Amino acid sequence: MKKRLPDPEESATDAAARAAWLYYVGGLTQDQIATELGVSRQRAQRLVSKAMAEGLIHVRLEHRIAGCLALEAELKRRYDLKTVRVAPRLGEGADPTHAIAPVAASVMERFLRQPEPQTIALGTGRALRAMVEELPKINCEQHKLVSLIGNISPDGTASNYDVIMRAADKLNARHYPMPLPVLLDDPEIRRSFYALPQLKIVALLAAEADVTFVGVGQMSESAPLYVDGFISADDLREERALGAVGEIASWCFDSQGRFLESRLSRRVGGLRPGGREGAHTIGIAAGPEKVTPLRAALKGRLLNGLVTSEQTAEALLS
Amino acid sequence: MKKRLPDPEESATDAAARAAWLYYVGGLTQDQIATELGVSRQRAQRLVSKAMAEGLIHVRLEHRIAGCLALEAELKRRYDLKTVRVAPRLGEGADPTHAIAPVAASVMERFLRQPEPQTIALGTGRALRAMVEELPKINCEQHKLVSLIGNISPDGTASNYDVIMRAADKLNARHYPMPLPVLLDDPEIRRSFYALPQLKIVALLAAEADVTFVGVGQMSESAPLYVDGFISADDLREERALGAVGEIASWCFDSQGRFLESRLSRRVGGLRPGGREGAHTIGIAAGPEKVTPLRAALKGRLLNGLVTSEQTAEALLS
């Protein structure tokens, strides 16, 4: 008595997409959708929210809010940046990462839409992960995605914030992950890893990247590197004693935006953000705890592009 | 006691955009938005719906529904088309133009995203108008928009469905409208119009267009040309007697998709859709009354691309 459903998973998403289309584009009420699809109202509601949850629905605001534009202009001038986008505030308690994600995605999309092959380097972190989540599906087989940082957690599993796989999945682009732990304690092993031909390719690509997207981590007690278990409390203390106020792709820098040479920096399994001459290096970060590291990174010209939130932009300028 | 508001118009849209951002991206309730912006709930509601009405919010579905994909593939094969998009059905009573508009816009966007200068020719009609309405703002100064058809109504006003101005406005592209009535009754006047140098430029551009977007009109009693008062009942009868089943940019064709030479065709103030060798000619049309003209146009290879609705696609294939 089976009728259709070659793949129950697929057809569920299909129905969800259909319901969402009727809801958002058609403007039908959920009752009408239920009638249309021949299901109960509750099911229609669930389909719509499923479509939402699966990110099938992308909402875009076609208007640059004046207040944010002013902040962008001022940031651009003050820090001599090439690219700046400021996302409007999303209420007090809201997660700023959530606010900047769609804006960051639209910045990345501009590069992805180029028909000329682009090499796009990616760091990691919550902000980048959220950005990639907001990307639409585009066919980008002409581009290359390259990871700046190892994707192996200390416990041996692939890192949760491994953005490059997700991105490559959505974009159908060639991708070059770093088959490397985030930190390599033994310098000998580190050297031998770096000697791998695959790694050399990745390093070469990253050095010639047209654009690099990175998160920016604070080095306070809430340092993501520490909270996520990549570095120990001792490591953190040591770096802070050396003046570290932030990190980009695990490379710590001080309040002047100078990368630190330290015990930790000699263990990092990854590449410094760089790229070819004139390339874009865009930081994606927002939140009060990011103000100090962002200010340092901008001062040291570690970044020439920025996507942040309205509050963070104000703080950076104050 | 004035505080800000340099331009009340601007700041209203700004507030609307902010409210819409909070609503759609932040997922706040309208009460929360009201608190956030310091206005009443009703005002928040009005801001959100204003943002909607002004088209600040664009919703996109990131999923190609399986059933529609199948229809696209079949249409592509059957009529040997280059581009086909089928929009999912939007309930029985819904306006099919509304359903296809966002899909058509995304097709057009693909061309607009090209950095190489494109020449894009546009017809008129409700479907094209709706498509343009759904376009996002993109800076396309490298492209040229050229109109295939005059924009002057019989009553002397600029036509309501003048899509090219709207499009150019959104895209910041150079545009070449046809400063010409839709129909020119006096052949002498027509000749002298065509001799105008401006018109020659437009004709040249249209003939070299990379892509042409046109609506497809039926020639039944509900013919848009007739309903909108461009042609008389006598004209309509005469064309139908000659076998006309549809029209593209006012050029009538028969059931085999052959353009008719007729009294009417000698009065048309416009250009035939054409374009350079290998160009795209994409028809945007949906609805039961479009099935006959679409089938004819496809048979006669007047189009090599199509954006239509699920129902229309099914009808075309049955």
Added chain:
DNA sequence: CCAGAGTATGAGCGAATGCTCACTCATGTG
């Protein structure tokens, strides 16, 4: 300065929404 018209604002209310809870049914396990 006043009068009138058109527009923005806030209250109220019915409809729509989404969340929770109890239930069913299919699947897998002892």
Added chain:
DNA sequence: CACATGAGTGAGCATTCGCTCATACTCTGG
């Protein structure tokens, strides 16, 4: 074969939304 488990389903209900109406306010012309 009985039973546990868990995903999916439908009903009820509190919340939220969007529409209408009465009112206040502003702008313009006399």
